[in-house]
Amino acid sequence: MINKSLAMQERGRKRIPGLTQLLSKRPDMFTLGAWPAYYSKANGARVWDLDGREYLDMSIGGIGACVLGYADEEVDDAVVRAIHDGVASSLNCPEEVELAETLCSLHPWADMARFARGGGEAMSIAVRLARAHTGRDVVAFCGYHGWSDWYLAANLGETTALDGHLIPGLAPAGVPRGLAGTALPFRYNHPEELEAIVARHGGSLAAVVMEPLRSEMPEPGFVEAVRALADKCGAVLIIDEISAGFRYCTGGAHLVLHPVAPDMAVFSKALGNGYAISAIIGRQEVMQSAQKTFLSSTNWTERVGPTAALATIAKHGREKAHEQFIRHGQRIKQGWLEIGERHGFSMHVAGMDAMAHFSFESPDFLAYKAYFVQCMLEQDILASNLCYLMLAHTDADVERYLTACDAAFTRLAEARDAGDLAQRLQGAPAVSGFKRFA
Known part of the structure; x- marks a missing residue:
């Protein structure tokens, strides 16, 4: 259950036009009513929601901002030193x-x-x-x-x-x-x-x-x-x-x-x-x-911004983070295609290796997307049809993610064949593009 997260969404709806400051983080972009939307803590590639539930984040990676991973110790240590010296x-x-x-x-x-x-x-x-x-x-x-x-x-x-x-x-x-x-x-x-x-x-x-x-x-x-x-x-x-x-x-x-x-x-x-x-x-x-x-x-x-940037650039270069993004991204893209074919879905996979995405070639794509998000949440993974990679993602994280995708696609295929996708959704279908948040 995500009771605290849903309650916070109601509070936010009353005071913040559009609920969030960033369109890409609005819960209706995933599945309104099932997506937790707010976090209490984030570290590495893990996120904890307001109800204390831990997730592996294979979704939008802070919408591409956290290239090294959440709360990276090297960057944070540099920022803390800068704070103590006056920002x-x-x-x-x-x-x-x-x-x-x-x-x-x-x-x-x-x-x-x-x-x-x-x-x-x-x-x-x-x-x-x-x-x-x-x-x-x-x-x-x-x-x-x-x-x-x-x-x-x-x-x-x-x-x-x-x-x-x-x-x-x-x-x-x-x-x-x-x-x-x-x-x-x-x-x-x-x-x-x-x-x-x-x-x-x-x-x-x-x-x-x-x-x-x-x-x-x-x-x-x-x-x-x-x-x-x-x-x-x-x-x-x-x-x-x-x-x-x-x-x-x-x-x-x-x-x-x-x-x-x-x-x-x-x-x-x-x-x-x-x-x-x-x-x-x-x-x-x-x-x-x-x-x-x-x-x-x-x-x-x-002072914080430039300090963080210098530390991020130093670690990114030393670790050759981009090489891992390419390797993991290509593995995920190929995995999506193989899983989709195995379950009878016609799919389109595109995007940078580090920021890939997929879509189902179906007029019901937004409902399929929402159900996919729901199935992944039930496996303690934050996911969407986007996957923005971070250096903190390990090979084991990628394999766990693809195994979970296979299980989610199994359920998507069952819903497709039974014709009852709408009845299986806990939240609303995802939205696409910029629309007024009700």
Whole structure:
């Protein structure tokens, strides 16, 4: 039973619009009424809910932020030392200089860095810098880039413009109508769509923004074409590494996936192993535009974020965490396909090895997903159709997870064959995309 967790959800519903601060952690994204939603403790790859029940977490890994694992001792020890020495004062912390040097050393094309504390605000800073540098307004993008006005403006003229970029249904309510036409989407691996944007808006294009990858690898020539088109019209190329960073190497995924360098790259999530830190790195001529626009915030100067980032980078590099992610991720992907075939499910498996996902090719997918979540919870595993890996996951954890998946798929097949899936659900079917939380 998750009585305390469900009671906390009722309290949260009354006081917090949408229940949570992050769409991806809303319980209705899993199965409302069965997903515990709140935790009392987390360590390694284990999470304890408010009722004291322990789970192996094979779900979203702090939505990709806890790349090493929860409460990593090495990172936490560094943070505790920083706290004891004072997290803020009238002077600046030296750790931000050390972090800037470290990130530029990892990315030799970059000369300078600025820091914030969240991914969305860091992307807004990057776009502001590109606009300040070029004196232009329009941004072309592909992929998911957060909650900010510059991005949601894409849906002002066409409410489905963002649907193919991870989260459908993102409403632009509250975004100034005057921003219509300033954010133009193109699809990944479709350079001809960016070419059409450049042909029509090249003289007003400030930036081209893209993720290094998400569900698919770059096709030969795609990134080179994007770089050439940005150069052709004088736009700034920004790589959003918020999700992909530290999954393929110690640094940005573009270092190993792309033959060309960007003008700026943005990091958050894995950068601090759960502590709030984000970074914008870039070429000097672009980054210096920070001195002709206003970018300033008190909490961007606190000490914990840079300290956590330095400790995370050090351990990630020493342990070669990305090599484990690739090995575990490929094992899980293949396991999903084998289990699905064994139980007669037509499945689609995709995503980065470190952040993989599956779907059933069925109109009842969201009900199947909810029942899968329920079956895994009954085996003391937090799971969804997503699996975000952490260094704390062991080979034994992966095998336990796949064994549990096999048992869950057995029950899914029984429900499918009996035609009584809805009756077996303890909670509600999962939801997809952005919807009002009732």
